[in-house]
Amino acid sequence: MANIHFIGGEKGGVGKSVLARVLAQYFIDRSKPFLGFDTDRSHGSLLRFYSDFASPVVVDRYESLDNVVEAASENPDKRILVDLAAQTHDSLVKWMDESGVLEATGELGLTITYWHVMDSGKDSVDLLKKLLDRFGSRLNYVIVLNQLRGENFDIFDRSGEKEHALSLNARIITLKRLHEAVINKIDAGSTSFWAAKNKSETDIKGLGILERQRVKVWLNHAYEQIDGLYV
Incomplete structure (x- = not known):
């Protein structure tokens, strides 16, 4: 049964695209076939880093978003x-409502998982509340506490939304912090995480032996978190 994974969080800069890249690399390393779709017209990370697996999709055009469900149906x-x-978010919700996406995917035997990527600020908590209030138990949720964008999630812990999410069977994982200089060098080289951890120093400008090792440690922790989700 195909599973559609929406990587969201609505707020810019919370690390949605980093998580999408981690998941893409996870699927590759775990030999799990996947297809990627990228909605960012100007800075599409999947198109940039995993172009062999990704296609563009225009989120405010229904016929473009329809391709996501078509792909899931045709590639179970x-x-x-x-x-x-x-x-x-608003364009996605409008498409889902007016197209009966949840009903259609249910009939097709498809599941939808929404990965809500959070930084440590209140805005991320407010957006999570909006998401949970809107869809309730009709979606599967994975909440990602992204330590690349802050390591103290006390606001989330005290907000009541953690309990709200858990009551809807949401799963919560942590994406640990990776040294900023390392991820900046990876991005500057437009390279996949596989290349970052495996290629020699001459292949990626300025990325040294221990920097590559830090990528391996970071990815291994992320993979351990994702393994527990059985995606």
């Missing part, structure tokens, strides 16, 4: 990974 053995750009 593949996971569908959709990297949502910032400020696309």
Whole structure:
């Protein structure tokens, strides 16, 4: 049964695209077939870093978004990974409502998982509340506490939304912090995480032996978190 994974969080800069790249690399390393869709017209990370697996999708065009469900239906053995750009939530919800997406995917035997990527600020908590209030138990949720964008999630812990999410069977994982200089060098080289951890120093400008090792440690922790989700 195909699973459609929407990587969201609505707020810009919370690390949605980093998580999408981690999931893409996870699927590759775990030999899990997948197809990617990228909604960011100007800075599409899946198109940039995993172009062999990704296609563009225009989130405010229904016929473009329809391709996500069509791909899931036609490729039941593949996971569908959709990297949502910032400020696309309302367009996505409108498409889902007016197209009866949840009803259609249910009839097709498809499941939808929404990965809500959070930084440590209140805005991320407010956006999570909006998401949970809107869809309730009709979606599967994974909440990602992204330590690349802050390590203290006390606001989330005290907000009541953690309990709200858990009551809807949401799963919560942590994406640990990776040294900023390392991820900046990876991005500057437009390279996949596989290349970052495996290639020699001459292949990626300025990325040294221990920097590559830090990528391996970071990815291994992320993979351990994702393994527990059985995606």
